[in-house]
Amino acid sequence: MAAHTESHNPALLHHFATEEQQRNSxxxxxxxxxxxxxxxxxxxxxxxxxxxxxxxxxxxAASKSIDAFLGGTNTAVLICSSLTVVLAIWAAQTARxxxxxxxxxxxxLFGLTFLGIKGIEYKDKFVEHHVPGSSFSFDHEEIPGQPxxxxxxxxxxxxxxxxxxxxxxxALHMIxxxxxxxxxxxxxxxxxxxxxxxxxxEIGGLYWHFVDIVWIYLFPLLYLIDRHP
Amino acid sequence: MSDHSKSSPLPTYFAVWGALLxxxxxxxxxxxIDLGVFNSAVALIIATTKALLVAxxxxxxxxxxxxxxxxxxxxxxxxxxxxxxxxxxxxxxxWYS
Amino acid sequence: MATxxxxxVEREDYLNKHYGVGSWLFTTDHKRIALLYLISxxxxxxxxxxxxxxxxxxxxxxxSDLVQADTYNKFFTQHGMVMVFFFxxxxxxxxxxxxxxxMMIGAKDLAFPRINxxxxxxxxxxxxxxxxxxxxxxxxxxxTFYTPFxxxxxxxxxxxxxxxxxxxxxSSILTGLNFVVTIHRMxxxxxxxxxxxxxxxxxYATSIIQILxxxxxxxxxxxxAAERALHLGIFDPKLGGDPLLFQHLFxxxxxxxxxxxxxxxxGVVSEIIACFSRKRIFGYSFVAxxxxxxxxxxxxxxxxxxxxxxxxxxxxxxxxxxSYSVAVPSAVKVFNWTATLYKGSIHxxxxxxxxxxxxxxxxxxxxxxxxxxxxxxxxxxxxTYFVVAHFHYIMVGGALxxxxxxxxxxxxxxxxxxxxxxxxxxxxxxxxxxxxxxFFPQFILGYLGMPRRYADYSHMPEFQILNxxxxxxxxxxxxGYLLPMVYFLWSMRYGKPASDNPWNAAGLEWQTQSPPxxxxxxxxxxxxxxxxxYDEIDKGHKEVPQVVG
Numbered sequence: 093m094a095a096h097t098e099s100h101n102p103a104l105l106h107h108f109a110t111e112e113q114q115r116n117s118x119x120x121x122x123x124x125x126x127x128x129x130x131x132x133x134x135x136x137x138x139x140x141x142x143x144x145x146x147x148x149x150x151x152x153a154a155s156k157s158i159d160a161f162l163g164g165t166n167t168a169v170l171i172c173s174s175l176t177v178v179l180a181i182w183a184a185q186t187a188r189x190x191x192x193x194x195x196x197x198x199x200x201l202f203g204l205t206f207l208g209i210k211g212i213e214y215k216d217k218f219v220e221h222h223v224p225g226s227s228f229s230f231d232h233e234e235i236p237g238q239p240x241x242x243x244x245x246x247x248x249x250x251x252x253x254x255x256x257x258x259x260x261x262x263a264l265h266m267i268x269x270x271x272x273x274x275x276x277x278x279x280x281x282x283x284x285x286x287x288x289x290x291x292x293x294e295i296g297g298l299y300w301h302f303v304d305i306v307w308i309y310l311f312p313l314l315y316l317i318d319r320h321p
Numbered sequence: 322m323s324d325h326s327k328s329s330p331l332p333t334y335f336a337v338w339g340a341l342l343x344x345x346x347x348x349x350x351x352x353x354i355d356l357g358v359f360n361s362a363v364a365l366i367i368a369t370t371k372a373l374l375v376a377x378x379x380x381x382x383x384x385x386x387x388x389x390x391x392x393x394x395x396x397x398x399x400x401x402x403x404x405x406x407x408x409x410x411x412x413x414x415x416w417y418s
Numbered sequence: 419m420a421t422x423x424x425x426x427v428e429r430e431d432y433l434n435k436h437y438g439v440g441s442w443l444f445t446t447d448h449k450r451i452a453l454l455y456l457i458s459x460x461x462x463x464x465x466x467x468x469x470x471x472x473x474x475x476x477x478x479x480x481x482s483d484l485v486q487a488d489t490y491n492k493f494f495t496q497h498g499m500v501m502v503f504f505f506x507x508x509x510x511x512x513x514x515x516x517x518x519x520x521m522m523i524g525a526k527d528l529a530f531p532r533i534n535x536x537x538x539x540x541x542x543x544x545x546x547x548x549x550x551x552x553x554x555x556x557x558x559x560x561x562t563f564y565t566p567f568x569x570x571x572x573x574x575x576x577x578x579x580x581x582x583x584x585x586x587x588x589s590s591i592l593t594g595l596n597f598v599v600t601i602h603r604m605x606x607x608x609x610x611x612x613x614x615x616x617x618x619x620x621x622y623a624t625s626i627i628q629i630l631x632x633x634x635x636x637x638x639x640x641x642x643a644a645e646r647a648l649h650l651g652i653f654d655p656k657l658g659g660d661p662l663l664f665q666h667l668f669x670x671x672x673x674x675x676x677x678x679x680x681x682x683x684x685g686v687v688s689e690i691i692a693c694f695s696r697k698r699i700f701g702y703s704f705v706a707x708x709x710x711x712x713x714x715x716x717x718x719x720x721x722x723x724x725x726x727x728x729x730x731x732x733x734x735x736x737x738x739x740x741s742y743s744v745a746v747p748s749a750v751k752v753f754n755w756t757a758t759l760y761k762g763s764i765h766x767x768x769x770x771x772x773x774x775x776x777x778x779x780x781x782x783x784x785x786x787x788x789x790x791x792x793x794x795x796x797x798x799x800x801x802t803y804f805v806v807a808h809f810h811y812i813m814v815g816g817a818l819x820x821x822x823x824x825x826x827x828x829x830x831x832x833x834x835x836x837x838x839x840x841x842x843x844x845x846x847x848x849x850x851x852x853x854x855x856x857f858f859p860q861f862i863l864g865y866l867g868m869p870r871r872y873a874d875y876s877h878m879p880e881f882q883i884l885n886x887x888x889x890x891x892x893x894x895x896x897x898g899y900l901l902p903m904v905y906f907l908w909s910m911r912y913g914k915p916a917s918d919n920p921w922n923a924a925g926l927e928w929q930t931q932s933p934p935x936x937x938x939x940x941x942x943x944x945x946x947x948x949x950x951x952y953d954e955i956d957k958g959h960k961e962v963p964q965v966v967g
Contacts, residue, residue: 107527107604109942117529117603123390124595127397128633134401135637135667139652141405142412142663150658160349167345175338178379182330225648246657253650257641301380305372311345312364316352389602400630400717408666411721411733 103289115291122295126302129265133306136258140313143250149235150247152318156236157222158255159213163315166209170304173202177297184280184290192285192293196277199300203270210263217252224253236318255314262310265303272296337378344371431834431933446531447936452517453832454538455508460903462504462545467896469497474856474889480882482874490873491558492574498561500552503583504545506813507675510682511593511628512541514824515621517832519597521927521934522615524606524943529599537592544586551578560871562672565653565664569645577646580639587632590678594628597621606926608945612706615925615949616699619706620685623713627674627681631717635671638664662727669720677716679813680780681709683820684751687773690823691755693923694770695762698950701754708747715744725796734793741791748784752777763956767921768842772823775850779815783808786861801871804864810857822849822902830916834933835909841901849898855891859884924950 108114144151180195221229230248235241276296279285285293348367356363377383382390428434432449442450472493476484485493516534520527528534551557557579559568568576601614601622641652642664651657653664692699699705721729721737755777764770786808789795799805829837864870868881875881919928930939947954 107525107529107531107937113603117599120389120393120602121530121533121595121599123393124598124629127393128591128595128629130397130401131630132633132637134404135634135670136641137401138405138408138667139641139663142408142660143652143658145409145412146660147658160352164345164349168342171338171341171345174341174375174379175334178330178334182334224650244658246651250651250658253644253648253652257644261640298380301375305375308371308375309365309368312348312352312368316348316360316364318360319352320355321353396626397630403717404634404666404670407718407721407733407736408663408670410736411662411666411730414730414732416730 103284103291111289115294118291118295119298122298126298129302129306133258133261136254136261137309137313140254140258143247143254144313144317147244147247147250148317149238149241150243151251152236153233153243154222154230154248154251154255155315155317156319157220157233158315159216160315160319162209162213163311166206167307167311169202169206169209170307173199173206174301174304176202177300180280181290181293181297184285184293185287187287189280189283189285193277193280196273196280200270200273200277203266203273207263207266207270210259214256217256222252224249224256228252236320258310258314262303262306265306269296269300269303272299333378337374340374341371344374429931430935431931432936433834433933435936444535446527446535448516448520448528448531448534449832449934449936451531451534451538452513452515455512455516455541458538458542458545459505459508459513462500463899465549466497466500466505467899469493469500470892471896473497474892476873477875477885478882478889480874480876480879482876485873487873488558491560491871492556494871495557495560496552499557499579499583500548501813502561502675502679503586504541504548506679506817507586507590508541508593509679509817509821510686510824511597511621511624511678512538514617514686514821514828515593515597515624515682518828518927519600519618519621520604521930521938522618522925523601523604523609524926524939524945525600525604526937526939528596529604530596533592534596537589537596540585540589540592544582544584544589547578547582547585551575551582554578562668563642563664565642565645565661566655566659569642569653569664570649577643580643584636584639587636590628591632594625594632597625598629601625606943606945609926609943610945612703613945613947613949614706615685616688616702616705616709617682617685619709620681620688623709624678624681626710626713627678627716631671631674631678634667635675638667638671641667662724662729665724665727666721669723670717673720673723674713674716676809676812677712679817681712683776683817683824684709686820686824686827687755687776688751689923689925690769690773690827691758692950692952693827693921694765694767694773695759696765696952696956697758697762698948698952699754700757700760701750702949705751705754708750711747712744715740715747719744722791722796725793726800738791738793742788745784745788745791748780752781752784766843767826768837768839768846769823769827771843771846771850772819772826775846775853776816776819776823779811779819779853783811783816786811799864801869802864803860803868803870806870807857807860807864810860815853815857819849822846825902825906827921828927829906829909830920831927831932831934833906833910833913834916835913836916836920837902837909837913838905841905845898845901845905848894848901852891852894852896852898856888856895857891859887859891863888922955924952924955 104111104114108117176195176198180192180199183189183192183195217223221227228245228249230243230245233243233248235243273296276293279292344367348364351363352360376394382394385391432447442454445451473490476482476490476493482490516528555575557574557576559572559574559576563576563580601618644650645652645654651659653659653661655661688699688705719737719741721733722741725734725738786804790799790805790808826837826842829835863881863884866881868875868878916932918931921928926943926945929943
């Protein structure tokens with residue numbers, strides 16, 4: 093089983109016996125890291141669950157004030173970016189360097205689009221004084237389905253606190269993801285990826301898909317609490 | 322994992338992509354219908370279906386040779402649900418809230 | 419029982435292979451990283467111990483005469499934060515775990531050596547942040563940071579302390595991640611799951627907790643920091659928030675965290691008891707499975723810290739019931755260790771003395787945990803010294819004893835030197851006596867009603883005598899901790915050189931030289947024997963664990 097004497101791929105690290113062991117370990121390591129990320133976001137989802145149940149009407153009113161169309165568009169953008177990621181990996185597997193680079197660039201463009209739309213949303217919230225803090229105000233907003241009843245601004249502030257922390261943390265992960273993909277793009281450009289070795293692409297892809305999955309849950313929970321006309 | 326499948330995975334990828342987009346539109350439209358308490362359930366079911374599609378097909382969990390990765394995913398979700406369920410057991414049985 | 423002989427020539431090992439500060443600060447050798455951690459956590463142990471000393475000095479007299487209450491609050495807070503996050507959580511996994519996990523499974527290194535080094539740097543960064551926080555004002559909320567005091571009322575450096583813990587927590591997560599991947603993927607041929615040393619099983623279980631639990635306290639810290647900065651209201655009842663939500667999220671990690679602290683120690687105890695009774699651990703699979711059970715069950719019980727906090731009484735009932743169940747796997751282990759001792763050939767070397775101490779003290783700590791799990795008792799002793807005594811019996815009488823026992827057991831392997839056995843046995847005895855003198859009176863104090871976290875107990879002056887015993891015990895305990903520091907350092911230069919296997923112990927780590935080479939084994943081992951095959955070893959079977967080399 094000794095691998096020392098055989099010539100091997102320079103990407104094989106010395107403490108691994110085979111490339112397969114290295115690849116399996118890297119993939120497993122990334123999945124475990126994603127497990128920690130699930131628990132990280134999970135605490136926020138738990139807080140959200142508690143307060144949505146407590147202050148449903150106030151949360152519904154606050155949710156109505158964020159733009160569901162932009163949120164939905166962002167969901168579609170991320171879904172497209174996940175597609176381009178798997179296509180990039182397929183391109184690596186089938187030695188299509190040009191396609192791989194194109195798909196990586198598209199993925200990053202989608203990611204930047206997502207952040208751009210997010211920026212617009214945040215700006216809207218800032219202008220409307222819905223950012224928690226000393227200048228927060230949420231007066232005279234009707235609770236959906238209860239005409240004449242107005243949302244409690246304190247409870248609405250909790251919604252917006254969770255909104256900003258959850259989407260902000262998500263956006264931070266997107267930015268890190270863009271950094272990772274910049275590095276992957278550089279490696280792809282340099283020709284480091286072959287059908288036999290493209291592990292960084294695979295594990296970068298896993299991370300990206302995870303960020304997509306988080307948003308898949310954030311969208312309905314934050315944007316669509318009560319959209320009955 | 323770079324498993325060399327006999328047939329091209331491309332049709333599957335595009336089908337999943339299509340399903341995800343349809344699911345998104347569905348979520349958006351169903352939210353406008355008043356289903357009472359079932360609005361949340363429907364939204365979460367659609368979201369979970371989408372998440373499963375991404376995990377199984379885009380993240381290649383379906384083709385994974387070992388059960389290990391699936392065990393990681395299932396255990397993590399178990400503990401997350403545990404956090405929420407047991408916390409809700411407190412919140413659900415406090416009378417004054 | 420330890421044997422030593424002078425090796426013929428100066429052999430190359432992981433210590434002398436490269437010299438210079440750079441070779442240490444940029445190493446990816448898991449053994450060197452373990453030593454980097456050893457130095458760092460020992461440093462923080464003394465910082466935490468320093469605060470303990472201040473606490474005990476204040477409590478010598480009923481009045482708050484050494485310091486004011488505000489300052490005293492900082493003492494116990496910083497004692498707790500430093501001891502929990504910067505000593506106990508990393509202690510065994512980052513030192514003995516880092517050193518031994520690859521060796522015990524026959525690997526050259528951990529799966530991700532560079533992440534291992536990153537893990538240490540994160541720990542150091544978190545440690546520096548915590549030190550800075552403490553010297554520029556510190557924190558006074560208790561290590562538990564309860565809201566809304568920590569978010570809306572205190573003026574101390576919550577955000578900085580929280581960020582320090584966040585960074586250190588990331589270090590903990592990466593260590594756990596590394597161990598899980600390593601144990602799954604890097605085992606030598608023939609090292610099946612049922613042949614793994616119980617030390618490995620213990621670290622596997624610990625790593626699961628680190629991976630799944632730590633992120634939740636991380637996000638809780640983020641929320642506390644956000645609440646402090648922006649007055650959000652998430653935990654503020656005036657604004658519609660719930661202080662108990664903080665407690666749910668905090669304890670979801672912090673209860674399993676105590677299993678992070680004890681499980682590795684239990685792994686050490688298994689190794690020591692097997693070696694020094696020359697017997698296979700009784701009920702190996704039960705002990706292995708109980709490690710995993712403790713990890714899983716440990717996540718089900720967190721709200722037993724919240725019985726009197728204002729939680730629903732129905733939830734309290736459920737958590738009380740679940741808390742009883744988590745004691746079962748621990749008891750299974752104690753029974754199995756005891757059964758191992760039965761008809762064993764017992765040797766009373768220092769590691770074994772620590773293991774015996776662990777058995778008794780952990781059992782007492784664990785049983786008092788059951789008292790606390792009972793709602794009726796807990797209502798009376800919550801927030802008293804009974805609780806303080808309970809957790810110190812487990813963490814100091816249990817975890818720390820295991821750590822010291824392990825340090826002694828594997829010292830010849832780590833350093834290539836023998837420690838002085840006579841001094842070590844004396845130190846173990848001093849630690850045991852000092853420990854009990856410090857903490858047993860605290861059970862009584864708590865039962866009689868002395869509250870914890872009080873600088874001033876002058877309304878109950880009759881408690882002074884027990885407090886004086888406790889402080890006296892703490893002094894003795896301190897001496898007991900200083901002794902190993904001195905003689906371990908002494909042994910590095912003047913200790914007898916150790917042979918490869920001075921204890922004649924089972925385990926792959928003993929089948930290579932002391933200290934090991936950088937890549938641990940000259941050739942990849944192939945395992946054909948069961949764990950703890952002491953019967954074969956003691957019969958002198960030649961084909962038993964000698965790796966070709």
